[in-house]
Amino acid sequence: MKIPLILPRQAWFAAFGIALLLAFGWVATKTGPFAPIKVTVTQGVKGEVAPDLFGIGTVEARRAYLIGPTAAGRVRRVLVDVGETVRAGQLLAEMDPVDLDKRVASTVAAVARGRSVVTAAEAQERDARSRQELAATEARRYVGLGHKGFVGQSLVDGKLQAQKSADAQLSAAEAELAGARRDLDRLEADLGVARQQRDNIRLYAPVDGVVTSRDGEPGSTIIAGQSVLKLEDPRSLWVTVRLDQGRSAGLRMGLPAEITIRSNPRKPLAGKVVRVEPISDSVTEERIARVAFDLMPQGVSTGEMAEVTLRLPAITDALFIPNASLRYRGAQAGVWLHADGHLRFVPVKTGAEGLDGKVQIVEGLKVGDEVVVYSERDLKDDSRIKTVSSLGGKAQ
Amino acid sequence: MISLAGRDILHSWGKFVLTGLGLGLLIGVTLTMAGVYRGMVDDAKVLLNNSGADLWVVQKDTLGPYAEPSSIHDDVYRGILGMPGVAQASNVTYLTMQVRKGNTDMRAMVVGFKRGHPGEPSYLVAGRHITRSHYEAVADVNTGFALGDRIRIRRHDYTVVGLTRRMVSSGGDPMVFIPLKDAQEAQFLKDNDAIVNERVRTAANPALNLPGVPGLLDTINALQTSNNSVNAVLVRVAEGHSPEVVAQDIRRWKHLQAFTRTQMEEILIAKLIATAAKQIGMFMVILAIVSAAIVAFIIYTMTLGKIREIAVLKLIGTHNRTIASMIMQQALGLGLIGFVVGKIAATLWGPAFPKYVLLEPSDAVSGFVIVMLICGLASTLAIRAALKVDPATAIGG
Numbered sequence: 001m002k003i004p005l006i007l008p009r010q011a012w013f014a015a016f017g018i019a020l021l022l023a024f025g026w027v028a029t030k031t032g033p034f035a036p037i038k039v040t041v042t043q044g045v046k047g048e049v050a051p052d053l054f055g056i057g058t059v060e061a062r063r064a065y066l067i068g069p070t071a072a073g074r075v076r077r078v079l080v081d082v083g084e085t086v087r088a089g090q091l092l093a094e095m096d097p098v099d100l101d102k103r104v105a106s107t108v109a110a111v112a113r114g115r116s117v118v119t120a121a122e123a124q125e126r127d128a129r130s131r132q133e134l135a136a137t138e139a140r141r142y143v144g145l146g147h148k149g150f151v152g153q154s155l156v157d158g159k160l161q162a163q164k165s166a167d168a169q170l171s172a173a174e175a176e177l178a179g180a181r182r183d184l185d186r187l188e189a190d191l192g193v194a195r196q197q198r199d200n201i202r203l204y205a206p207v208d209g210v211v212t213s214r215d216g217e218p219g220s221t222i223i224a225g226q227s228v229l230k231l232e233d234p235r236s237l238w239v240t241v242r243l244d245q246g247r248s249a250g251l252r253m254g255l256p257a258e259i260t261i262r263s264n265p266r267k268p269l270a271g272k273v274v275r276v277e278p279i280s281d282s283v284t285e286e287r288i289a290r291v292a293f294d295l296m297p298q299g300v301s302t303g304e305m306a307e308v309t310l311r312l313p314a315i316t317d318a319l320f321i322p323n324a325s326l327r328y329r330g331a332q333a334g335v336w337l338h339a340d341g342h343l344r345f346v347p348v349k350t351g352a353e354g355l356d357g358k359v360q361i362v363e364g365l366k367v368g369d370e371v372v373v374y375s376e377r378d379l380k381d382d383s384r385i386k387t388v389s390s391l392g393g394k395a396q
Numbered sequence: 397m398i399s400l401a402g403r404d405i406l407h408s409w410g411k412f413v414l415t416g417l418g419l420g421l422l423i424g425v426t427l428t429m430a431g432v433y434r435g436m437v438d439d440a441k442v443l444l445n446n447s448g449a450d451l452w453v454v455q456k457d458t459l460g461p462y463a464e465p466s467s468i469h470d471d472v473y474r475g476i477l478g479m480p481g482v483a484q485a486s487n488v489t490y491l492t493m494q495v496r497k498g499n500t501d502m503r504a505m506v507v508g509f510k511r512g513h514p515g516e517p518s519y520l521v522a523g524r525h526i527t528r529s530h531y532e533a534v535a536d537v538n539t540g541f542a543l544g545d546r547i548r549i550r551r552h553d554y555t556v557v558g559l560t561r562r563m564v565s566s567g568g569d570p571m572v573f574i575p576l577k578d579a580q581e582a583q584f585l586k587d588n589d590a591i592v593n594e595r596v597r598t599a600a601n602p603a604l605n606l607p608g609v610p611g612l613l614d615t616i617n618a619l620q621t622s623n624n625s626v627n628a629v630l631v632r633v634a635e636g637h638s639p640e641v642v643a644q645d646i647r648r649w650k651h652l653q654a655f656t657r658t659q660m661e662e663i664l665i666a667k668l669i670a671t672a673a674k675q676i677g678m679f680m681v682i683l684a685i686v687s688a689a690i691v692a693f694i695i696y697t698m699t700l701g702k703i704r705e706i707a708v709l710k711l712i713g714t715h716n717r718t719i720a721s722m723i724m725q726q727a728l729g730l731g732l733i734g735f736v737v738g739k740i741a742a743t744l745w746g747p748a749f750p751k752y753v754l755l756e757p758s759d760a761v762s763g764f765v766i767v768m769l770i771c772g773l774a775s776t777l778a779i780r781a782a783l784k785v786d787p788a789t790a791i792g793g
Contacts, residue, residue, distance in 0.1 A: 009406050009409055010406060012409065013405070013406060013409045013413075016409075016413055020733065020736050020737065020740075021736075023736075023740050024736045024739065024740060027739060027740050027743040027744075034757070054527075054528040054529060054530070055529065055530075056529075056530050056531075221607075223607075223608060223610070225610055226610045243529070244529040244577075246510075246511075247511075247529055283471070283624065284577075284624075307530070307531070322524055323524050323525045323527065324519075324520040324523070324524050324525060324558065326525070327518065327519065328448065328512075328518065330483065330632060330635065331483045331484045331632050331634075333512070353527060354527070355527045355528060356524075356527070357523075357524030357525065357527055357557070373520075374519070374520050374521045374522060375519050375521070376521065376561060377519070377561075377562065378445070378518055378519055379519070390522070391521040391522060391561075392521065392522065392537065
């Protein structure tokens with residue numbers, strides 16, 4: 001199709017020239033260093049700042065038990081496996097007794113022999129007693145006969161001597177019996193020792209709990225201090241939370257917490273701070289708090305990572321601005337105040353900061369002051385700016 | 397007096413304008429090339445500006461943290477804070493890595509910083525600064541992330557809470573800012589397979605797994621996975637102190653390397669991007685020569701195309717000066733149109749480049765002067781040919 005050219009050439013050429021100049025003018029003023037910096041502004045308003053604390057931690061058992069022998073030995077049998085629930089007093093494992101059973105048998109035999117010795121000593125004592133009684137009777141009779149003069153004095157003396165001898169023999173027999181009884185006591189105590197030692201290598205559950213680790217299998221040698229099994233009390237789970245020291249102001253016992261377990265981030269769990277450790281980690285510059293679950297969750301594993309948000313009481317009636325407004329000039333924090341089309345850097349003192357990005361301004365700003373929030377570039381005192389509603393990027 | 401040049405241009409204005417446009421696009425490419433070079437230098441400078449530091453303290457005998465790897469302990473900053481003239485000191489890590497974004501990954505520089513200290517993004521264009529001490533990120537808009545997106549770095553997901561602009565590494569890779577502790581982990585933590593592998597190796601080593609020392613193995617394993625290194629300490633010097641003096645003190649007493657702003661610029665521009673810059677510079681020089689040659693040839697052939705008309709002009713007794721000025725005016729006009737078109741074109745397509753293109757007004761001015769000079773010089777060639785022409789060709793030939 002032919003476009004009818006009505007306009008003269010000069011007009012066309014002039015039109016082209018003007019278009020080019022306009023485009024050039026636009027390019028020179030709207031881009032590059034002469035272009036104004038686009039910014040968005042907001043006003044400082046009074047409201048509520050919730051200075052919540054955030055930390056990460058791991059789920060741990062408050063009470064964990066290492067079950068192992070008190071002396072080195074070999075594992076004979078292990079009766080439970082990882083994950084099993086055990087009751088207090090339940091036999092969990094047994095170490096190899098080596099010679100302990102024989103030692104028990106030996107002491108049992110020794111006790112039996114000790115009893116026989118006691119029986120023999122008792123018999124001897126009875127014998128000695130009857131001899132002594134006979135000797136005493138005879139001595140009394142002969143003394144009477146001697147007084148009456150029926151028998152000679154030497155015979156009476158002989159009988160008296162026999163009685164003393166029988167007394168001595170009875171004492172000896174009694175001592176013998178007492179000794180045999182002490183001996184039996186000793187042997188019985190020995191038997192108790194052997195039995196206790198035998199029992200000591202049986203490993204019992206100290207509490208109700210769950211087996212978390214099985215470290216020794218039958219046949220393996222375990223030294224004192226090593227564990228055969230590990231138990232933990234599933235009702236004692238808590239989260240050890242580490243909080244950056246710089247952002248832990250207000251941390252104290254009893255704060256309500258929201259616990260997000262890594263394996264189930266969709267369902268936060270409620271809890272509260274039950275302990276703030278008096279010693280914080282000087283290397284990582286973190287404070288350590290323990291957060292217990294309000295309702296013990298099911299299927300949570302220890303060692304799992306958790307994100308914990310601690311709810312501090314909100315500061316009401318605070319002047320706040322978005323934290324994106326805070327700028328630093330050297331080490332001085334401040335904001336760019338926008339008044340009458342001019343920019344001015346105003347140093348401010350900040351207070352609490354909420355996790356949602358609201359920051360409290362304690363000093364340096366009034367309600368209704370307009371401050372720069374976002375800017376395309378770093379701002380200077382003489383920067384030309386253009387206020388827009390947003391700089392791209394979806395609003396949150 | 398009638399403008400001969402204007403008359404001639406109007407006579408075939410379409411041709412003139414199209415030639416000017418073509419020339420303009422060529423000049424646009426040359427200007428863009430200069431812009432690419434300036435952009436590279438500017439990338440290096442904004443990297444330094446954005447860190448907000450006066451001094452960079454790095455491992456001894458290295459040119460870190462940008463030009464060379466550097467690793468120092470993360471408690472070093474406490475000692476530096478205690479030195480006279482230091483207002484602020486803060487740990488920072490830099491790691492250029494592939495960041496996963498959905499199914500693809502992209503190159504980005506992951507910066508680990510401490511809130512409210514040097515190293516944090518100085519301004520945002522959307523969202524907010526990081527408020528949690530873990531798993532939040534501020535990304536450069538060039539990464540393509542939007543607010544609320546999840547970034548996967550190593551094994552953790554980070555939520556994008558803020559967007560910033562023109563925060564790039566010296567190589568032009570956009571930055572992703574994450575909390576320092578996470579960044580330390582991302583930089584030094586191995587993947588799970590490697591960790592499991594390492595544990596098995598340690599357990600198999602009889603010297604590290606002594607049967608009589610329960611707990612030793614766990615201790616060694618814990619030691620292997622812990623990390624307390626950072627790449628640099630950024631220092632802000634207190635007012636009234638010379639950065640050079642503070643840097644000297646640090647170098648002398650702390651057995652670390654400290655660079656001032658000027659030294660760092662020198663390292664980045666003279667060392668890090670030197671070869672790339674020379675490459676671009678070489679290309680720009682060739683492009684300028686080619687453009688000059690093309691301008692010269694265009695004007696020459698334009699004049700040759702009008703040789704009969706020039707002969708007629710000579711025949712009717714036009715002064716040589718008038719003919720020469722006509723050709724010269726046309727050449728300069730062509731140059732003017734070319735420059736304006738080139739500047740507009742460069743400005744329009746500049747932002748489409750993946751890396752930053754900085755079109756400086758001073759470059760544009762010197763470009764304008766060079767274009768005019770080249771056009772003037774090129775027209776002399778054509779003027780010579782025009783003046784040599786025999787007026788007889790107007791009748792004969």
